[in-house]
Amino acid sequence: MVETATPEVSPGIITGVEEESKSGLEPGFLVICWNDPVNFMDYVTHVFQQVFGWPRKKAEFHMLQVHEQGKSVLTRESMEKAEHYVHQLQRYSLHATMERDQ
Amino acid sequence: MKIFRAGDKFIFEVGSREKHLLLDVLRLYPLIPAAHHLEKSHRSPDSSQKLLDEALAEQRAENKKQIESFLAEPGRFEKTEAGWKFSPSSTELEWLLQVLNDIRVGSWINLGSPEDKLDLRLMNKETAPHLWAMEIAGAFQMQMLEALKG
Numbered sequence: 373m374v375e376t377a378t379p380e381v382s383p384g385i386i387t388g389v390e391e392e393s394k395s396g397l398e399p400g401f402l403v404i405c406w407n408d409p410v411n412f413m414d415y416v417t418h419v420f421q422q423v424f425g426w427p428r429k430k431a432e433f434h435m436l437q438v439h440e441q442g443k444s445v446l447t448r449e450s451m452e453k454a455e456h457y458v459h460q461l462q463r464y465s466l467h468a469t470m471e472r473d474q
Numbered sequence: 475m476k477i478f479r480a481g482d483k484f485i486f487e488v489g490s491r492e493k494h495l496l497l498d499v500l501r502l503y504p505l506i507p508a509a510h511h512l513e514k515s516h517r518s519p520d521s522s523q524k525l526l527d528e529a530l531a532e533q534r535a536e537n538k539k540q541i542e543s544f545l546a547e548p549g550r551f552e553k554t555e556a557g558w559k560f561s562p563s564s565t566e567l568e569w570l571l572q573v574l575n576d577i578r579v580g581s582w583i584n585l586g587s588p589e590d591k592l593d594l595r596l597m598n599k600e601t602a603p604h605l606w607a608m609e610i611a612g613a614f615q616m617q618m619l620e621a622l623k624g
Contacts, residue, residue, distance in 0.1 A: 376616075409589050410582040412612070414619045415575060422568065459529050464572055465506060465579045 505580020
């Protein structure tokens with residue numbers, strides 16, 4: 373990811389979508405965003421806000437996870453919803469995939 | 475180039491050269507090869523991948539049509555004393571961001587997907603247009619993202 377200004381974010385304020393859905397009985401699919409050296413950090417943050425409706429701080433947290441750890445699990449959803457999110461992220465040319473949560 | 479937010483609209487004030495640059499770079503869409511998404515999505519289940527690819531192909535065709543209409547629409551750009559003005563809606567700005575990012579990422583792929591900064595000494599007649607498109611698309615994107623941040 374191409375660095376722009378690094379935001380200050382606190383993981384403590386992030387409420388994980390993953391936590392909410394893990395309590396569900398339905399097997400889930402993980403939506404994962406992978407790092408690449410071309411997309412701007414601000415762009416990735418903006419896309420997360422648009423696609424998931426997240427506040428900027430949460431979007432920045434996941435963007436930094438992608439940047440620093442190579443990937444971020446963005447959400448855990450049913451197959452249909454996961455497909456929808458992957459499609460939305462790919463529309464913005466982000467490297468996004470889904471995989472079954474095991 | 476200056477971009478202001480005015481309600482649901484964004485007002486772009488561009489010089490004549492910037493206007494030509496924007497239109498020239500938009501004409502390059504799409505640049506990301508369809509196979510690129512296939513390679514990237516290898517982790518998605520096979521059953522869903524076909525649908526995702528079809529949806530993406532439809533989206534790109536729709537974007538291409540929108541660009542053609544954007545470029546051809548009379549009155550899209552209004553002449554001002556300092557240059558030109560146009561006012562995309564929030565939805566159009568999102569679409570412009572997607573299109574410009576396709577051009578930026580596609581140009582990067584055409585340059586061989588370099589991990590680090592490009593060695594400018596390796597530039598030649600074949601690679602220079604890709605670097606130009608990547609940098610110009612990126613410059614417009616950054617201005618738009620700044621405007622969106624407010």
